[in-house]
Structures are given as structure tokens and as C-alpha cells.
Amino acid sequence: MTDINEQKGPRRLPTLRFEDGEYFIDNRLNELRTVTPPVRPIEFVRFESEKGFRMLDECVWEECAKCGRMMAVPRQLTESATSCCDCGERMPLRNERQLEEAIR
Numbered sequence: 001m002t003d004i005n006e007q008k009g010p011r012r013l014p015t016l017r018f019e020d021g022e023y024f025i026d027n028r029l030n031e032l033r034t035v036t037p038p039v040r041p042i043e044f045v046r047f048e049s050e051k052g053f054r055m056l057d058e059c060v061w062e063e064c065a066k067c068g069r070m071m072a073v074p075r076q077l078t079e080s081a082t083s084c085c086d087c088g089e090r091m092p093l094r095n096e097r098q099l100e101e102a103i104r
């Protein structure tokens, strides 16, 4: 059993590059939002919106091994892992090549 307390620290959200901007993927709120206000005006994009669907096309769904939560994570990874938004479990992410192999 791993102690969850060892995973304390700022929880970073995965980010997605889309068109000319960069967005946090917030699986807890089911939305994406601009990374860099006030350089850019903050924009909130619901997962369930026309733009949200297009942005989620650039993502894959990964399941948390601990609690089963489905998390949208970007195909183009900027990090090798993220944290489950429900239980905080560390989720290793696969790069695109590994994903293609998994689909075969």
C-alpha cells in the first residue's frame, strides 16, 4: 500500500496545445481553460461543446488504475505522468507510439 500523503504538492493539470493557444484540461470540472491569462484573455471551453469536442479529439482517455476515473489527457504529451483528479493517484502517460502499439 502506498501512502497517499507522499503525493502532496501542487497538482498540475495536463495541458493541450490547440490552434494558437494552450489550455489546461480540467477533468474535474469537465472543461478546458486558457493557460496564460492575462497574456491571453481567459477562455473556458466545456467538454460538451462544439470546440470542446474538437479539442478532445486531440486527447485520449486514460483510466485511473486506482479508482477507475476516466481522464482526458493530450496525445501530444508535455509530461510523462499526471494525477487522477479524484484520488490523486499518479497516472503514467503513454506517448503516441506506445498508444498505437496498444491499439494494434
Ligand SMILES: [Zn+2]
Pocket (backbone or CB within 6 Å): 064, 065, 066, 067, 068, 069, 084, 085, 086, 087, 088, 089
Ligand atoms: Zn483515481
